[in-house]
Amino acid sequence: xxxRRFLASPILLLATAALAADDYxxxxxxxxxxxxxxxxxxxxxxxxxxxxxxxxxxxxxxxxGVQVTFFRNRPxxxxxxxxxxxxxxxxxxxxxxxxxxxxxxxxxxxxxxAGFGLAGAREExxxxxxxxxxxxxxxxxxxxxxxxxxxxxDLRFSSTQAVLPQGQQGFSRKGELPANASYYYSQPQLAVSxxxxxxxKGADVSGTAWLDHEWxxxxxxxxxxxxxxxxxxxxxxxxxxxxxxxxxxxxxLWAGGTFRGxxxxxxxxxxREIRFTPHRRWRSPRTGVEYPVAMLVNLGSExxxxxxxxxxxELDSRATTGTVYWEGAVQAFRGDREVGRGYLELTGYxxxxxx
Numbered sequence: 001x002x003x004r005r006f007l008a009s010p011i012l013l014l015a016t017a018a019l020a021a022d023d024y025x026x027x028x029x030x031x032x033x034x035x036x037x038x039x040x041x042x043x044x045x046x047x048x049x050x051x052x053x054x055x056x057x058x059x060x061x062x063x064x065g066v067q068v069t070f071f072r073n074r075p076x077x078x079x080x081x082x083x084x085x086x087x088x089x090x091x092x093x094x095x096x097x098x099x100x101x102x103x104x105x106x107x108x109x110x111x112x113x114a115g116f117g118l119a120g121a122r123e124e125x126x127x128x129x130x131x132x133x134x135x136x137x138x139x140x141x142x143x144x145x146x147x148x149x150x151x152x153x154d155l156r157f158s159s160t161q162a163v164l165p166q167g168q169q170g171f172s173r174k175g176e177l178p179a180n181a182s183y184y185y186s187q188p189q190l191a192v193s194x195x196x197x198x199x200x201k202g203a204d205v206s207g208t209a210w211l212d213h214e215w216x217x218x219x220x221x222x223x224x225x226x227x228x229x230x231x232x233x234x235x236x237x238x239x240x241x242x243x244x245x246x247x248x249x250x251x252x253l254w255a256g257g258t259f260r261g262x263x264x265x266x267x268x269x270x271x272r273e274i275r276f277t278p279h280r281r282w283r284s285p286r287t288g289v290e291y292p293v294a295m296l297v298n299l300g301s302e303x304x305x306x307x308x309x310x311x312x313x314e315l316d317s318r319a320t321t322g323t324v325y326w327e328g329a330v331q332a333f334r335g336d337r338e339v340g341r342g343y344l345e346l347t348g349y350x351x352x353x354x355x
Contacts, residue, residue, distance in 0.1 A: 024074070024217035027181040029171040035163065038185075039137055039213065041072055041121035041128065043089055046217040048072040050126060050135055052142065052157055053231070053343035054209025055329055056192050065098035065309055065329025065343070066196065066209075067107075068144045068153065070128040070135050071321065072114075072121050089114035091121060092320045093133050095146045095153065096313075097198065098329045104312035105328075106198070108148035111320040126213075142190070142211065152202075155194035157209050163187055164239060164266060166258055172214070174245055175221035175254045182216035186231065188239035188260075208233045210342060221254075223247055226348015228276050230297060230306060232332045234340035237262035240304070242269075242297050244276050248352060252276070257299050273300045282311040289314070289350040291326040306330040306344050324350050 024046045042048055049071045057063045071092040091114055096107035110130040112119035121128040126137035132147045146153040164186045166172045172184040190209040195202050210231040229243040242257035255274035260266040278292030291314070295306045313328030326346040331338050347353055 026179060027171065027183055027216055027218070029168055029178075029181075031169075031171060031183060033163075033165060033170045033183070033185060036125040036137065037123075038183075039126045040123045042183075042215045043072070043074060043121070043123065045215045046074055047219070048121075048215035049212070050128060051212040051214075052135070052144065052190070052209055053327070053329070054157070054190065054192050054207055055233075055341045056196070056205040056207030056209075058196075058203040058205050062099075062101065063207075063309070064100070065096075065313075066153065066155070066192075067094065067096040067098075067315075067327055067343070068135060068146060068155070069094045070121070070130075070133075072128070087113040089121070091119040091128065091130050092317075093130050094315060094317055094320070095133070095148050095151075096315055096327065097151050097196065098309055098313050099198070100310045102198075103310065105315060106148075106151055107315050107317075108146075108151075109317050109320045150199055152197040153194070155192060155196070155205075157190040157192055157211065159187060160191050161187070161189045161237075161239075164241075164258065164260055166241060167256060167268060172256060173254065174216075174219045174256075175224065177221065179218050180221045180254075182214045182219045184212070184214040186213075186239070186241060186258075187211040188231065189233050189237060208341070210239075220353070221245065224253055224348075225250075225352035227345075228292075228295070228347075229345040230295070230330070230342060232304070232306075232330075232340040232342035234262075234332070235338070238264075238340075240299060240340075242274050242276070242299055244274060246348060259299055259302075269299050274298065279305060284312070284314045287314065287316070287324055287350060289324060291346045291349055293326065293328060293344070293346075295344060303334070304339070305333040307333065308344070323347070323353060 073090045093110040119130040140159040142157040166184040192207040244255040245253040255271040257269040275298040277296040280294035309329040332340040
């Protein structure tokens with residue numbers, strides 16, 4: 001949900017030198033999402049992200065995970081600042097590949113202020129870029145082009161289902177206060193095609209992915225330290241999403257979730273119907289942070305066991321968004337039977353996130 005925080009990165013510290021009054025628009029219930037307009041950027045809001053995660057396989061049927069994420073942030077820069085260099089909009093991007101043959105997450109990141117032809121995010125539709133990294137909505141497909149240090153993506157994520165608004169028709173509560181909310185929709189069951197190259201060796205791939213697009217001005221409550229989130233493409237064509245906001249003590253502050261069966265209407269769950277229970281933990285040898293990489297997730301009366309493709313899927317983004325988090329490809333089981341594949345996101349385990 002994306003899910004995702006803009007923290008005290010070096011570029012953000014520069015951006016906060018001149019502060020304006022809090023003039024971010026609130027997130028309110030009743031907003032009617034319209035497309036393709038709402039697929040684009042919402043620059044008045046404080047933060048926004050386009051988040052694609054998926055499972056793909058090559059000709060040898062080797063499965064691995066891919067992540068492409070673009071973040072937009074509006075710093076509190078005074079509108080009266082006349083400088084063309086004032087960072088009124090900041091863009092960040094993360095890309096990763098989770099391949100068990102390598103044993104740990106490969107990832108890269110970018111950061112830039114919007115403008116000067118270096119980075120930007122269009123309002124009319126999804127079209128966001130930093131240098132030679134880009135994500136663009138072309139007809140009914142998202143096209144991602146990523147040239148990272150030791151891997152490259154040239155991928156197309158094609159829609160096969162209708163947009164899935166989260167919460168109350170896209171109004172997603174994140175806490176007891178109505179202000180702690182976001183506008184949020186997903187596109188599950190995206191059909192993946194294209195190519196991935198690692199260490200100069202390319203391969204055609206196919207698979208299934210999930211997109212989250214979320215924007216907000218005040219998503220997290222002051223007492224929240226982070227969140228757990230999962231989005232699963234079910235094998236029967238259905239989709240499920242669940243999240244919980246955690247307090248500094250680790251208890252649940254708020255939770256939400258959605259289930260949509262194949263060809264069926266979606267069902268949203270109340271906070272009391274969602275439960276995340278750590279099933280197995282893993283400690284990072286680099287940061288010392290411990291993550292519950294295997295989870296039991298309950299949505300109402302249904303229970304799913306999430307098992308990671310591999311333990312080491314920690315993403316260190318301190319050079320851009322200022323945080324370290326775990327973003328991992330997982331399999332979903334009901335008992336001993338695999339029922340879907342997706343991603344699990346774990347934030348705020350090393351230190352509390354600050355929005």
